[in-house]
Amino acid sequence: MCRLFALTSQEPVSPMQAIKALDVMREGHDGSGVGLFLSGLSGPFEDLKDCPVLSGIFTTPGIRRLDQFMMDHDFMTKYKTSTRLSEDPPTGTPKRDVYLARAYEKPEAWKHLSPEKQEEEMVRIRLQLRRMGEANNDMTVFSFWPDTIMIKELGDPLAVGNYLQLDRKEFDARVVLAQGRQNTNYAINLYACHPFFIQGICTMTNGENTAFLPIREFLESSNILGYEGYQSDSEVFTHILHFTLKRLGLDIDAYKHIITPLKDRDLNNHPDGPFLKQLKETCRKLIIDGPNCIIGCLPDKSLFMVQDSKKLRPGVVGGRPGMYAFSSEVCGLDAVLPDRDVTKDIQPMHLDTVIVPPTRQEIRICRQTDPLHLQH
Amino acid sequence: MSPNRPITPSTLSPKDLPWQIDWNKSKCTLCGQCTTVCPVKAIELGVFRKRKVKTPIGLMTPPENEYSIFYGIRQKTDPAFSCIGCGMCSMVCPNGAIMPRRNDEKDKLCFHKNAGGKPRTRGGRRNDNDSLLDRIKFIRISMLTDPALDAGRHEFDLRTLLGRVLPPEEGLKTFREQGWAPPVREIYPLIIGGMSFGALSPNMWEGLQMGVAYLNEEMGMPVRICTGEGGCPPRLLRSRFLKYVILQVASGYFGWDEIIHALPHMKEDPCAIEIKYGQGAKPGDGGLLMWHKVNKLIAAIRGVPAGVSLPSPPTHQTQYSIEESVAKMIQSMSMAWGFRVPVYPKISASSTSLAVLNNLTRNPYASGLAIDGEDGGTGAAYNVSMNHMGHPIASNIRDAYLNLARLGKQNEIPIFAGGGVGKNGNLAANAAALIMLGASGIQIGKYIMQAAAGCLGSESDRCNVCNIGVCPKGITSQDPRIYRRLDPEKVAERVVETYLSFDTELKKIIAPLGRSTSLPIGMSDALGINDKAAADRLSIKYVV
Numbered sequence: 001m002c003r004l005f006a007l008t009s010q011e012p013v014s015p016m017q018a019i020k021a022l023d024v025m026r027e028g029h030d031g032s033g034v035g036l037f038l039s040g041l042s043g044p045f046e047d048l049k050d051c052p053v054l055s056g057i058f059t060t061p062g063i064r065r066l067d068q069f070m071m072d073h074d075f076m077t078k079y080k081t082s083t084r085l086s087e088d089p090p091t092g093t094p095k096r097d098v099y100l101a102r103a104y105e106k107p108e109a110w111k112h113l114s115p116e117k118q119e120e121e122m123v124r125i126r127l128q129l130r131r132m133g134e135a136n137n138d139m140t141v142f143s144f145w146p147d148t149i150m151i152k153e154l155g156d157p158l159a160v161g162n163y164l165q166l167d168r169k170e171f172d173a174r175v176v177l178a179q180g181r182q183n184t185n186y187a188i189n190l191y192a193c194h195p196f197f198i199q200g201i202c203t204m205t206n207g208e209n210t211a212f213l214p215i216r217e218f219l220e221s222s223n224i225l226g227y228e229g230y231q232s233d234s235e236v237f238t239h240i241l242h243f244t245l246k247r248l249g250l251d252i253d254a255y256k257h258i259i260t261p262l263k264d265r266d267l268n269n270h271p272d273g274p275f276l277k278q279l280k281e282t283c284r285k286l287i288i289d290g291p292n293c294i295i296g297c298l299p300d301k302s303l304f305m306v307q308d309s310k311k312l313r314p315g316v317v318g319g320r321p322g323m324y325a326f327s328s329e330v331c332g333l334d335a336v337l338p339d340r341d342v343t344k345d346i347q348p349m350h351l352d353t354v355i356v357p358p359t360r361q362e363i364r365i366c367r368q369t370d371p372l373h374l375q376h
Numbered sequence: 377m378s379p380n381r382p383i384t385p386s387t388l389s390p391k392d393l394p395w396q397i398d399w400n401k402s403k404c405t406l407c408g409q410c411t412t413v414c415p416v417k418a419i420e421l422g423v424f425r426k427r428k429v430k431t432p433i434g435l436m437t438p439p440e441n442e443y444s445i446f447y448g449i450r451q452k453t454d455p456a457f458s459c460i461g462c463g464m465c466s467m468v469c470p471n472g473a474i475m476p477r478r479n480d481e482k483d484k485l486c487f488h489k490n491a492g493g494k495p496r497t498r499g500g501r502r503n504d505n506d507s508l509l510d511r512i513k514f515i516r517i518s519m520l521t522d523p524a525l526d527a528g529r530h531e532f533d534l535r536t537l538l539g540r541v542l543p544p545e546e547g548l549k550t551f552r553e554q555g556w557a558p559p560v561r562e563i564y565p566l567i568i569g570g571m572s573f574g575a576l577s578p579n580m581w582e583g584l585q586m587g588v589a590y591l592n593e594e595m596g597m598p599v600r601i602c603t604g605e606g607g608c609p610p611r612l613l614r615s616r617f618l619k620y621v622i623l624q625v626a627s628g629y630f631g632w633d634e635i636i637h638a639l640p641h642m643k644e645d646p647c648a649i650e651i652k653y654g655q656g657a658k659p660g661d662g663g664l665l666m667w668h669k670v671n672k673l674i675a676a677i678r679g680v681p682a683g684v685s686l687p688s689p690p691t692h693q694t695q696y697s698i699e700e701s702v703a704k705m706i707q708s709m710s711m712a713w714g715f716r717v718p719v720y721p722k723i724s725a726s727s728t729s730l731a732v733l734n735n736l737t738r739n740p741y742a743s744g745l746a747i748d749g750e751d752g753g754t755g756a757a758y759n760v761s762m763n764h765m766g767h768p769i770a771s772n773i774r775d776a777y778l779n780l781a782r783l784g785k786q787n788e789i790p791i792f793a794g795g796g797v798g799k800n801g802n803l804a805a806n807a808a809a810l811i812m813l814g815a816s817g818i819q820i821g822k823y824i825m826q827a828a829a830g831c832l833g834s835e836s837d838r839c840n841v842c843n844i845g846v847c848p849k850g851i852t853s854q855d856p857r858i859y860r861r862l863d864p865e866k867v868a869e870r871v872v873e874t875y876l877s878f879d880t881e882l883k884k885i886i887a888p889l890g891r892s893t894s895l896p897i898g899m900s901d902a903l904g905i906n907d908k909a910a911a912d913r914l915s916i917k918y919v920v
Contacts, residue, residue, distance in 0.1 A: 210890030221784035282547030
């Protein structure tokens with residue numbers, strides 16, 4: 001089973017913190033890969049909040065093709081990270097030419113586009129790059145979005161973190177999602193590594209998504225930009241969340257109602273019963289069956305955790321005002337926040353969505369039987 | 377040999393018949409119960425002459441013939457009275473002296489079952505043991521990667537939706553604006569398909585209805601039953617149990633006068649309206665209730681004279697195109713119940729199924745589509761229709777589902793599959809396979825007759841006399857002397873037992889697949905089959 005760890009902190013922290021937590025939980029993963037999502041970036045990226053950041057892995061010919069492509073599309077590089085990596089990658093990690101996190105200034109022509117249009121364009125660029133990379137096997141693009149860096153690599157998380165020198169200041173972030181990969185179901189594919197990202201929405205999952213195929217079929221047929229790929233059975237969780245927030249215009253507290261709706265008898269007693277019944281009916285094809293613990297980040301930098309309807313996967317949230325962490329095991333939390341008040345740790349139950357808002361001052365629990373927030 | 381020996385081209389010996397009677401002279405007490413109960417009069421009391429040669433000791437007296445007679449059971453060889461293998465004789469024989477035995481070679485009767493130039497008409501089934509559904513296996517079983525669900529302990533939600541489901545965005549918009557949304561029912565995915573009050577005996581029908589009511593009200597399982605063509609008893613129409621019933625309107629409109637008149641008195645809306653265009657067992661044939669079964673009660677409910685055959689035309693005669701059938705009829709039926717009741721068509725699986733489905737997707741009032749495959753059963757049909765027409769259900773359902781998936785409308789128009797589900801007894805496995813191929817629910821008919829009432833039919837041309845009203849078990853007869861053999865209470869009990877065991881078996885299949893909160897509709901990654909061509913055709917895994 002994969003191990004999950006997420007941090008949200010007032011002060012920027014190094015992603016190595018999260019990787020250390022993964023290492024503590026190591027028994028549970030075989031170190032076949034690590035995935036990182038960094039947001040709320042500090043350092044040089046802090047001043048480039050509006051610039052989309054491209055993150056991915058490239059070969060030398062790939063980077064040339066990328067440069068050509070980006071120039072053709074009138075993107076100008078504002079900042080890039082550069083690292084001189086040691087000659088030998090750790091065991092299990094392939095030798096790559098370039099790991100890239102590069103911030104671009106948006107093209108002139110975008111100035112007249114609405115924010116929504118610009119968001120759409122960014123997804124389109126990412127997809128184009130992904131397809132280019134798949135055609136020549138020279139680019140692997142994880143994200144193209146402001147204030148977002150994603151790093152995924154095969155191998156043991158701690159070894160990869162050290163190898164990539166992730167403790168550098170430029171990688172410090174206020175939100176970190178990390179997953180230590182336990183590869184079981186599929187051949188190792190970088191695109192299949194968690195977390196997954198689309199338009200500011202990011203989630204990672206452990207467990208298995210048994211309803212993957214019908215959900216994938218539905219999402220693919222919905223003709224929404226970016227709903228493609230699906231190298232992993234968990235990728236659909238991110239897209240369901242995207243669908244919930246962006247297409248249905250609902251809040252995060254509706255997400256759990258979509259993936260794990262209440263039983264009818266509970267719906268009958270719910271203050272929003274009729275609405276939720278409608279939601280259950282029309283979104284029935286998005287019901288997941290688990291076992292899953294899902295940790296994710298919303299566009300406003302809130303972090304959340306939900307579980308499948310039978311809570312077949314554990315998860316714990318703890319911390320103190322200013323810094324909270326989400327972990328699939330308590331020992332991960334202990335490693336990063338040893339001085340927290342453990343009596344305030346929360347292990348969400350099967351109806352709960354645990355949310356740490358962007359203010360990072362409290363943990364909010366939203367139970368499915370509670371009334372929903374006002375709908376948009 | 378007699379010069380006027382009675383041998384004609386159609387003279388058959390017992391050896392030429394599909395079933396032969398084994399009668400044991402030494403066990404028989406000549407009680408006559410077997411001949412009384414035989415539904416087709418295939419056996420009769422016979423007088424046999426016996427010659428015995430008496431050879432006295434010595435050479436003086438020549439041997440003599442001694443003639444005697446004895447009584448016993450004789451099998452008729454007239455094609456009109458050939459044994460149907462139902463085995464009622466052996467059920468009533470106190471001494472086990474008689475039993476039908478299947479011919480060890482292909483019978484010759486099939487060449488002679490057209491007396492008077494009329495092709496054979498029969499009830500029952502297609503009589504083909506092969507079932508692709510039985511060959512499908514469930515191969516996705518979680519063991520160590522993730523804990524499997526426990527079928528015995530976890531809570532499962534095995535419901536499906538009958539009714540058009542709006543796409544998420546549209547559904548929420550309609551809800552916010554308080555607009556009209558198509559009616560949707562949450563039901564159990566195993567439906568008792570259309571078997572009419574004319575086709576079934578009153579006792580059988582009552583038993584089924586009682587079983588369904590019990591399942592709903594005592595067991596909390598929202599099981600639904602379809603009436604089939606021929607209307608619905610007035611008392612049921614005006615009762616609260618109507619909500620468990622799907623009313624069927626077929627091309628003969630039998631009984632619909634009664635239903636329309638009962639509308640103002642209905643305490644509950646029916647679960648749904650099924651418009652029958654075709655039946656899997658006899659695609660393109662319409663319905664047929666033969667005169668044998670049209671007694672006074674049936675005639676009264678259907679609003680016709682007694683004692684005449686009641687064929688429904690193969691099409692709804694007021695319509696001349698698919699647009700009309702789909703749009704006009706569905707709309708008018710919806711309107712009759714104030715757009716509160718789902719209305720959907722039922723068609724035979726055929727190469728035109730997709731055309732119908734495509735048309736339905738564009739009709740906001742269409743609530744689903746029932747597709748009946750070639751292995752369906754019937755009360756009466758021409759032999760040739762049953763054996764040689766129609767499309768198997770698995771690939772038809774799969775095509776329909778994948779077509780919807782391409783349109784992004786999967787499960788918006790629920791597809792219900794019928795025809796040969798559980799024909800070899802594997803009800804839960806067959807149903808689960810169809811659901812994972814894309815069906816939202818399953819319709820059964822034959823299975824419930826066999827399970828709940830002991831229908832004797834099998835997939836080897838056994839019995840098959842549902843059409844002429846002599847059903848040996850009293851399931852499909854309208855003759856009180858026959859149907860009083862069937863105890864409705866016992867039928868109801870068996871219906872409940874069947875559903876409960878099906879429920880357990882279905883859970884046993886889907887629990888290790890990791891599904892418990894929603895029906896695994898379209899979860900084709902769980903399926904495998906050891907036939908490359910079938911695997912490719914169904915887009916499932918090929919396993920050997």
